[in-house]
Amino acid sequence: DTAVSQTPKYLVTQMGNDKSIKCEQNLGHDTMYWYKQDSKKFLKIMFSYNNKELIINETVPNRFSPKSPDKAHLNLHINSLELGDSAVYFCASSPRLADTYNEQFFGPGTRLTVL
């Protein structure tokens, strides 16, 4: 099936740990994104990659680092997890960046709980 997939779906961990979330898209898109959705349901852009280059890096802590081994993958690594990192993290992709009609396709989300 063509889609955006991400693993794991649920992640429960202790404060201070390091964890990674993986994302893959087989839609042939050029751009991939990571979003954080907190309890208030705001979707906040964290990073986006266009052809393996980081093009947006919002004011997120440097404990968060995106890694893209190729155009189809954008993983998110988080160091020294904090309680405030608990949220749902969505990966998304879109055909291209600088285009007005640029529908984004979302992965199923990873619910991260930091204890």
Added chain:
Amino acid sequence: GQNIDQPTEMTATEGAIVQINCTYQTSGFNGLFWYQQHAGEAPTFLSYNVLDGLEEKGRFSSFLSRSKGYSYLLLKELQMKDSASYLCAVMDSNYQLIWGAGTKLIIKP
């Protein structure tokens, strides 16, 4: 700063019509999107407007007025499965999507 405003929650009756409003202030405008998000699921694309006017797609329609910084999503013949959050998002001059907090729509029988 950039801002997207939409009501937090709305309630409607099955079979009725509901209009969800969205107002925005952004640095530049390259289109407005509506997404649907069911509880515990990912957002899915509903509609896109870049020119003023109404775009109709089945039971759903979306309207845009760029001069007023205003859009609405109109849902007709409401069904129970339409219970979800509806997210308004505007693409700014940097082609970045700015998202509203979403409107939770509750459908009652």
